Amino acid sequence: MSVVDADHADAAVGLAAGLVATAPSGCAVDAIVPSGATVPVAGIGDVRTLGMGRRELAAAWQLGIVPGVGGGLIHSPTLMAPLVRHDRVHDNDQTTVTVWDLRAWEAPETLSKGSVAWQRGMLRRAVRHADAVVVPSHAVAERLSELAKIGDRLRVIAGAPPQGFRAPGDASERRRALSLPDEYVVLTGSVSSLSDGFRGAVAAGLDAVVIDAPEGAEPRHADAAAAAGLPERRTHVRGALSVEDRAAVLDGASAYVATDAVAGWPWRAVEAMVLGVPVVAVSSGSHRDVIADGGMLVPAEAIADAVAEATGGAADRLRVLACDRSRAFSWASSAERLWGLHADL
Numbered sequence: 001m002s003v004v005d006a007d008h009a010d011a012a013v014g015l016a017a018g019l020v021a022t023a024p025s026g027c028a029v030d031a032i033v034p035s036g037a038t039v040p041v042a043g044i045g046d047v048r049t050l051g052m053g054r055r056e057l058a059a060a061w062q063l064g065i066v067p068g069v070g071g072g073l074i075h076s077p078t079l080m081a082p083l084v085r086h087d088r089v090h091d092n093d094q095t096t097v098t099v100w101d102l103r104a105w106e107a108p109e110t111l112s113k114g115s116v117a118w119q120r121g122m123l124r125r126a127v128r129h130a131d132a133v134v135v136p137s138h139a140v141a142e143r144l145s146e147l148a149k150i151g152d153r154l155r156v157i158a159g160a161p162p163q164g165f166r167a168p169g170d171a172s173e174r175r176r177a178l179s180l181p182d183e184y185v186v187l188t189g190s191v192s193s194l195s196d197g198f199r200g201a202v203a204a205g206l207d208a209v210v211i212d213a214p215e216g217a218e219p220r221h222a223d224a225a226a227a228a229g230l231p232e233r234r235t236h237v238r239g240a241l242s243v244e245d246r247a248a249v250l251d252g253a254s255a256y257v258a259t260d261a262v263a264g265w266p267w268r269a270v271e272a273m274v275l276g277v278p279v280v281a282v283s284s285g286s287h288r289d290v291i292a293d294g295g296m297l298v299p300a301e302a303i304a305d306a307v308a309e310a311t312g313g314a315a316d317r318l319r320v321l322a323c324d325r326s327r328a329f330s331w332a333s334s335a336e337r338l339w340g341l342h343a344d345l
Contacts, residue, residue: 004054005078006240007100007267008077008078008100010162010163010243011077011098011100011159011160012077012078013040013041013162013163014160014162014163014331015077015331015334015335015338016029016031016039016041016044017041017042017043017163017331018330018331018332018333018334018335018336019335019338019339020041020042020043020044021043021332021335022332022335022336022339023339024339027339028045028046029043029044029045030044030045030046030047030048030072031044031046031047031048032048032050032069032074032082033047033048033049033050034049034050034052034053034054034056034057035049035050035051035052035053036053036054037049037054048068048069048070050067050068050069051067051068057080058080058118061080061081061082061083061122061125062118062121062122062125064083064084064125066082066084069082071086071092071093072093072094073092073093073094073342074093074094074095074096075095075096075097075098075134075338075342076095076096076097076098077098078097078098078100079097079098079099079119079122079123079126080122081095081096081097081122081126081130082095083095083097083122083125083126083128083129083130084129085129086129094131094132094342094345095129095130095131096130096131096132096133096134096155096338096341096342096345097122097126097130097133097134098133098134098135098136098157099123099126099133099134099135099140099144100135100136100159100264100265101140101262101263101264101265102140102143102144102147102262102263102264103262103264104116104119104120105120105147106143106262106263107190107260107262110190110214123147123148124148126148126150127148127149127150130150130153131153131345132153132154132155132341132345133150133153133154133155134155134156134157134338134341135154135155135156135157136156136157136158136159136264136265136286136290137156137158137263137265137285137286137289137290138156138285138289139263139284139285139286139288139289140156140263140264140265140285140286141154141156142285143263143285144263155341157334157337157338157341158265158290158328158329158333158334159265159267159270159329159334160270160329160330160331160333160334161270161271161274161326161329162243162271163331165243165247165271165274165275166247166274166275167247167248167250167251167275168244168247168248170248171247171248171251171252172248172252174244174245174248174249175248175249175252178238178241178245178248178249179236180209180236180249180252181207181234181236183206183207183254184201184206184207184208184209184236184252184253184254185197185200185201185204185206185207185208185209185253185254185255185256185257185307185311186209186210186211186249186250186253186255186256186257186268186272186277187200187201187208187209187210187211187257187259188210188211188212188256188257188258188259188260188268189257189258189259189260190259190260191217191220191221191224193259193260193261193282193300194210194221194224194225194259195224195227195228196259196282196300196301196303196304197257197259197303197307198224198225198228198229198230198235199228199229199230199303199304200255200257200280200303200304200306200307200308201230201234201307202228202229202230202304203304203305203307203308204254204255204307204308204310204311204312206254206311207234207235207236208225208230208234208235208236209236209238209249209253210235210236210237210238211238211239211241211246211249211268212239212240212241212268213237213238213239214239215239217237218237221235221237222235222237246268246271247271247275250268250271250272250275250277251275251277253272253277254278254310254311254315255277255278255279255280255307255310255311255315255318256268256269256272256277256278256279256280257279257280257281257303257307258279258280258281258282258287259281259282259300259303260282261282261283261284261286261287261300262284262286263284263285263286264286265286265290266281266286266287266290266291269281269287269290269291269295270290270326270329272322273291273294273295273322273323273325273326274323274326275322276319276320276322276323277319277322278295278296278310278311278314278315278318278319278322279291279294279295279296279310279318279322280295280296280298280303280306280307280310281295281296281297281298282297282298282299282300282303283297283298283299291325292325293321293325294321294322294324294325294326295318295321295322295325296309296310296314296318
């Protein structure tokens with residue numbers, strides 16, 4: 001678990017900035033970081049740099065070894081936290097963590113074996129030692145409560161898009177550099193679920209651009225697209241992109257299609273809504289909680305027809321709905337709720 005998830009890193013920066021901006025009078029925001037890390041957030045107070053790199057720290061904390069951390073009100077934007085016994089009542093020490101998704105339990109094949117083991121192990125530590133476990137939606141809370149005995153320590157605090165997320169001024173140049181066509185739909189999901197999205201591209205008469213594809217998955221994606229009737233020349237598979245490239249790709253899309261139903265925060269759907277891109281998503285608890293009326297939520301078998309509609313007569317209406325819904329999410333709002341959580345504890 002040594003590689004930093006890019007979405008989690010963006011969330012950490014956004015939440016830290018939100019905490020600084022909304023800090024109650026007399027409160028300061030400090031940071032605890034691994035050796036060699038920096039804190040790219042203005043207004044942070046003390047930065048406590050530990051003596052271990054991230055890889056070593058992840059392994060040590062999994063074993064409950066937390067030298068040099070100290071006490072206070074600690075919130076980790078992921079499960080990587082110093083989860084050990086502490087005295088919240090007498091010392092006012094608090095430790096809370098965020099669980100963004102349940103892929104390690106619901107879709108372990110999408111992660112490395114090491115990452116799955118680490119996340120499951122850290123959740124067991126959170127069950128024993130966390131004062132609260134934050135999740136981004138009620139659907140994730142409901143599913144997590146089935147997986148672990150957290151009880152009333154579960155709290156729902158939504159995420160948000162990366163700070164300042166917008167289409168870059170050189171969006172068209174970025175799309176050309178990525179060899180993308182002029183018209184396309186953007187798809188995300190597992191290989192098994194993407195077939196519905198490919199059929200949607202066929203129904204809309206557009207190319208399909210897959211983003212966030214795992215390394216080496218392009219042949220499988222091409223096979224799935226071909227089976228759905230989409231030729232290889234109209235299938236464009238891209239892996240993880242920078243925030244700026246991702247914004248450029250989404251901004252140029254006729255629609256964004258989310259085909260996976262795994263419980264978790266739908267990072268790309270929220271980004272698409274910020275940019276006013278019509279959203280089509282498979283109906284799931286997390287999508288209903290987060291996208292709500294900001295897009296079309298349909299069963300998997302109805303995605304193809306929905307994509308055709310979203311890129312046709314319903315496009316203008318869906319763009320407005322997406323923009324309206326995106327305003328529900330900001331890191332300042334999330335930070336205010338986190339301050340309230342620690343006050344309640």
